[in-house]
Every structure is written in structure tokens, then in C-alpha cells.
Amino acid sequence: MIEAVGLSKRYGDRVAVDQLSFTVRPGQVTGFLGPNGAGKSTTMRMILGLDTPTGGRVTIDGRPYRQLDYPMREVGALLDAKAIHGGRSAYHHLLCLAQTNNLPKRRVGEVLDLVGLAEVAGKRAKGFSLGMGQRLGIAAALLGDPKILMFDEPVNGLDPEGILWIRNLMRSLAAEGRTVFVSSHLMSEMENTADHLLVIGRGRMIADCTVQEFIDQNSELLVRVRTPEPARLTEVVTGAGGTATPDGDDTLLISGLVMDRIGDLAFDNQVRLYELSPLQASLEQAFMELTRDTVEYHAAVPGGREVSA
Secondary structure, X not given: OEEEEEEEEEEOOEEEEEEEEEEEOOOEEEEEEOOOOOOHHHHHHXXXXXXXXXXXXXXXXXXXXXXXXXXXXXEEEEOOOOXXXXXXXXXXXXXXXXXXXXXXXXXXXXXXXXXXXXXXXXXXXXXXXXHHHHHHHHHHHHOOOOOEEEEEOOOOOOOHHHHHHHHHHHHHHHHOOOEEEEEOOOHHHHHHHOOEEEEEEOOEEEEEEEHHHHHHHOOOOEEEEEOOOHHHHHHHHHHOOOEEEEOOOOEEEEXXXXXXXXXXXXXXXXXXXXXXXXXXXOHHHHHHHHHOOOOOOEEEOOOOOEEEO
């Protein structure tokens, strides 16, 4: 289990992490989300003892990372897949890690098989693609068979098969009772992978809940209605306090009223319906809604729209 209490990090006048308190529990995949510059990487570095907190504390099973007796046996981490010696083969990169951490040599072959790199074990890492480098970084994180795993953008460079593989891997690790903490910008992956979410903006915690709770709390329910009488239904819905927006010749998107209420109104006013279905917001839509005021950069694009980063 990872636990942070009042965790803060300041660089001069800039506050990168501001009084974060959270718990990452075993047996589930916890997604760590936030716009660029929100403080995710800094937080992960403090968990691993790579940065020293300005205030507060963060512990792993009750102890700071630097006090762990056998770090790689307790925590496996992928923060930067490029942080490898390019002149070494995948096998010797992992063998060096195993030897310096008193891990059995057999684990090297086991993790190479697990991540699908056994056939290129003798190839120098500098010739690896981005996706292969990600797999090698994941192999290193798994080398000590740790009960806590941390991944920062683990699907970078992976093809669709690789993305499905890492998704299943993380879920299987959590199912074994391990603690899995993963940062990602791919909302669709977090929606399919994470059980719980920690969302930060400008260094502060803005959500700590399940994926479904996050979507429900930060998005508006829309109901898609198809009818041969859209003007009549719009009038009825508006009179009941809802809002109807055209979405095609005979289709409306209705907000402000639950689906059953819309069906009852149509029935009572003799408006024929061909379709009545809820539209569930995605995690990405909910995330954009919640974090739009916490993004660090806004870029203009042709047409006058703004995009955030």
C-alpha cells in the first residue's frame, strides 16, 4: 500500500505538489490522472525517493522507500523507458539489475518471456523501438516480483496488441492482490483498466473515487430520442424544464430530465418515439469537464477553438 499525507514539493516559488493526501490500495488498479504539469511525475518520484518532499510524507507499507530493505522485491517501477544503457542487450540489462539487487538469474528469462522479448534478448537496447523499450522497462519493474508496481505512461509506443497486453497484465497483477499505480494520458485505457482514480490539477487533489463515480459526478446525463415529431417533443420537454438539442432530422439530445420522465411526457402528450436511450459520458469527457480550469497551457487552433495541454 502507498500512503501520502500532506505531500508537497516546491521548486523556488513554484508549487509542483500541494498538500496531497491519498492511499493506493492493493487488489485494484489505481489510475493517476491530471493535465500536463499537474504534478504526477513529481509525485511518483517522491514515492520512489528520487525527489525529497518539501512537506508531508509518503510511505510504502508504512516506511519511506529509502528505508526498504530490498527495494526491487517490494516496489517495481517504470518511470522512463529510455533510462537504459543502449549498448547492453535486453538480457544483460536485466541481468545487471538482478545481480545488483541479489535477485535470482532465472528471473531474467522469466520476465523476458512475460513481456514478449525472449526472441530479441540478445539485441542491444539502442536498436529497440519505443514499444520494445516500454516492454523492457516493464520487465525491469517485474524483475523482483514485487507486490507494488508503479507505471508512468506504460502504453507509450505500444501497438494495439501491446496495449491490450499491458491492460490485461495490470488487471491480472491487481487480481493477485498487488498494488498497481499507473499514470496515463489515455483516458480510454484508464476507463478500461482502472478501478479507482486519483485526479490532480496544479498539484492539488481534485478527485479520489471510482471510475464510475468520477463519470457520474462530472458529466451530464444525455438521453437520445428519435421521433417523427421533434418540434412537438421539444416543446413538451422545454415545458417540463428540460433542454432539447437537435442531433439530426428526427433526433434530439435531451438533458435535464431522466429517461423515464421523457418517456412519460411523450406518452402523455401522444408523441410517438422510435428510440429512447441514455448516452453515458466517457471518462475523457468527464476528465475534460473537471480539469478545464487546471490545465497549464491553452493553445489556439484555426477556427477560434482552444485546446488544452
